[in-house]
Amino acid sequence: MSDISAEQVRHLANLARIDLSDAEIATMTTELGQIMEAVASVQAVATPDVPATSHPIPLKNVYRPDVVADVIPTDKALASAPEHDGSRFKVSAILGEEQ
Amino acid sequence: MSDLIHKTAAQLAEMLAAGTTTSVEITQAHLDRIAAVDGDLNAFLHVNAAVSLEAAKASDARRAAGAPLSPLDGVPIAIKDVLVTTDMPSTSGSKILEGWMSPYDATVVTKVREAGLVPLGKTNMDEFAMGSSTEHSAYGPTRNPWDLDRIPGGSGGGSAAAVAAFEAPLALGSDTGGSIRQPAHITGTVGVKPTYGGVSRYGAIALASSFDQIGPVTRTVMDSALLHDVIKGHDVHDSTSLKDEWPSFAEAAKNANVKGLKIGVIEQLDGEGFQPGVLARFHESLELLKANGAEIVNVSLPSLEHAVAAYYLILPAEASSNLAKFDSVRFGLRVQPEGGGTVEQVMSATREAGFGAEVKRRIILGTYALSAGYYDAYYGSAQKVRTLVQRDFADAFSKVDVLASPTAPTTAWKLGEQLDDPVAMWRGDIATIPANMAGIPGISVPAGLADEDGLPVGIQFLAPAREDARLYNVGAALETLLEQKWGHTLLSQAPELKGGAL
Numbered sequence: 354m355s356d357i358s359a360e361q362v363r364h365l366a367n368l369a370r371i372d373l374s375d376a377e378i379a380t381m382t383t384e385l386g387q388i389m390e391a392v393a394s395v396q397a398v399a400t401p402d403v404p405a406t407s408h409p410i411p412l413k414n415v416y417r418p419d420v421v422a423d424v425i426p427t428d429k430a431l432a433s434a435p436e437h438d439g440s441r442f443k444v445s446a447i448l449g450e451e452q
Numbered sequence: 453m454s455d456l457i458h459k460t461a462a463q464l465a466e467m468l469a470a471g472t473t474t475s476v477e478i479t480q481a482h483l484d485r486i487a488a489v490d491g492d493l494n495a496f497l498h499v500n501a502a503v504s505l506e507a508a509k510a511s512d513a514r515r516a517a518g519a520p521l522s523p524l525d526g527v528p529i530a531i532k533d534v535l536v537t538t539d540m541p542s543t544s545g546s547k548i549l550e551g552w553m554s555p556y557d558a559t560v561v562t563k564v565r566e567a568g569l570v571p572l573g574k575t576n577m578d579e580f581a582m583g584s585s586t587e588h589s590a591y592g593p594t595r596n597p598w599d600l601d602r603i604p605g606g607s608g609g610g611s612a613a614a615v616a617a618f619e620a621p622l623a624l625g626s627d628t629g630g631s632i633r634q635p636a637h638i639t640g641t642v643g644v645k646p647t648y649g650g651v652s653r654y655g656a657i658a659l660a661s662s663f664d665q666i667g668p669v670t671r672t673v674m675d676s677a678l679l680h681d682v683i684k685g686h687d688v689h690d691s692t693s694l695k696d697e698w699p700s701f702a703e704a705a706k707n708a709n710v711k712g713l714k715i716g717v718i719e720q721l722d723g724e725g726f727q728p729g730v731l732a733r734f735h736e737s738l739e740l741l742k743a744n745g746a747e748i749v750n751v752s753l754p755s756l757e758h759a760v761a762a763y764y765l766i767l768p769a770e771a772s773s774n775l776a777k778f779d780s781v782r783f784g785l786r787v788q789p790e791g792g793g794t795v796e797q798v799m800s801a802t803r804e805a806g807f808g809a810e811v812k813r814r815i816i817l818g819t820y821a822l823s824a825g826y827y828d829a830y831y832g833s834a835q836k837v838r839t840l841v842q843r844d845f846a847d848a849f850s851k852v853d854v855l856a857s858p859t860a861p862t863t864a865w866k867l868g869e870q871l872d873d874p875v876a877m878w879r880g881d882i883a884t885i886p887a888n889m890a891g892i893p894g895i896s897v898p899a900g901l902a903d904e905d906g907l908p909v910g911i912q913f914l915a916p917a918r919e920d921a922r923l924y925n926v927g928a929a930l931e932t933l934l935e936q937k938w939g940h941t942l943l944s945q946a947p948e949l950k951g952g953a954l
Contacts, residue, residue: 357820361820362816365816365819365820365823366816367800368819368823369772369803369815369816369819370776370779370796370799370800370803371800371803371804371807371812371815371816372789372797372800372801372803372804373804373812374804377809377812381812381813381816384813384874385813385816385817385820387875388764388813388817388874388875389820389830391761391764391875392761392762392764392765392830392834393761394757394758394761395758395761395762395765395830395833395834395836395837396829396830396833397758398755398758398833398836398837398840399832399833399834399836399837400836403836403839403840404836404839405832405835405836405838405839406835406836406838406839406842407662407835407838408662408692409648409662409663409842409888409889409890409891409892409917410647410648410649410692410694410891410917412649412691412692412694415691415692417688422688425555425556429555429556430555430782432553432555433552433553433554433555433783433784434781434782434783435780435781435783435784435785435786436786442781442782444781444795444798445788445792445793445794445795445798446794446795447794447795448794449794
């Protein structure tokens, strides 16, 4: 369980889109091992007969009428964007050169 | 008029109604207090006196015209920075949102504005509410008004310190695993985590959506009830919000009668691992309730042993998903890697620069718990523990009306003392986490000072889902009994803040 490798943490960081430094990966590899040891006890009591709960107070079929509600206007939505062209968010290239 | 800051919200409401003061006077008194002492505390991340005074003037005009919006019209309130606001920046304690202005108000903010309350500013917090000490804020820690070398609790240390230091009579907080109740315990104030869905989460920057709940942070039980009455209720913008008709919580606090009330003491949260002074005040409070007609019985909730472990799997899993929205595209920080890069590289560089260590730790942990091959073993198992915790509560509440425990195992620790051991700090949430696992409401009420260090101790009461009113009844009863016994409020024993200590 706790045998988490630096390579694994590097992979997780890539999945989570965080460009961790080598030092951070080293620290986090140790910490993640300790944390997983501390939380592993959940597996002992989670026997197959126990159903999972995802939501504290389950609600079903939360619908509302299909009408336009109070929508945030485009200019307001764009006002705090890092970059925009007046009607859309601007981002850098989606594809790298090798793609 | 500096004495205005020592009044409760209920007293200020009465004075406003009687015309003996104005909202401008009250607001100015609190702004002056913030200016005098917040340099030492760092409870506020943002204050704009002109905006607050403008709102206060509008309130006074409404009252002069005989049309106040609510009894609390004109009373100031501090707002935890996790809640988005259109006229103040909202950062959730993170650099990734530095200076960000929301295009809309959180529903609870809309509700307090519609009730005429005057926002004073945004309060400090652990980054994205991840922490129990407010030391994980990207904007520096908040300090405890009882001892500036100690933590104010967290994540809502800013809101708790603000009300404890008389910078605000009321504040809003958010409670994911105790972030309202534990700071209340640590600072000698009152904090309430409502039933899940009882208060809208729309506009609260999400940490773990199945645990998060917004609630009041105040100095008295009645003030929490009054604020809860303002913010409660269904919201079309939050599909998890309940359509229940809620009773008046102020009426419940007025009732304050424990005769015949059955109180269950949670065996698993009474003994080992708890500081002696915390347990002493806890049992003293129970004795007092018993002497006034409550029946005290012991109950066992065996699954609580695994609740912290399960919480620290579910929370990072939900957080890693919720925090994916900080992608450098729509809002907040954007960092260009050297020599430019694709949108994914920009995203990774932005998140590396914008998130603090605890946030990265939990995102990576959550990504791990949700990844293929580990999902069933970790996330799946944790969700089963959640079922077991809920069953334990259901069983306990078939025997008693409310449950009681100390709010947290220890009093305030020194700044920096637990930063190197995240798992140790997480264990401090053992008494508060179960309520979030089960969606039930909880309150922390001041119970006195620990003998060994003279620092505040809180007692926690829990009620079945939708029975928040029971908490105000028992909380107000205990508060009255303790203050009669002491002859003063607990906060009157806090050292005087003069400002300029740091």
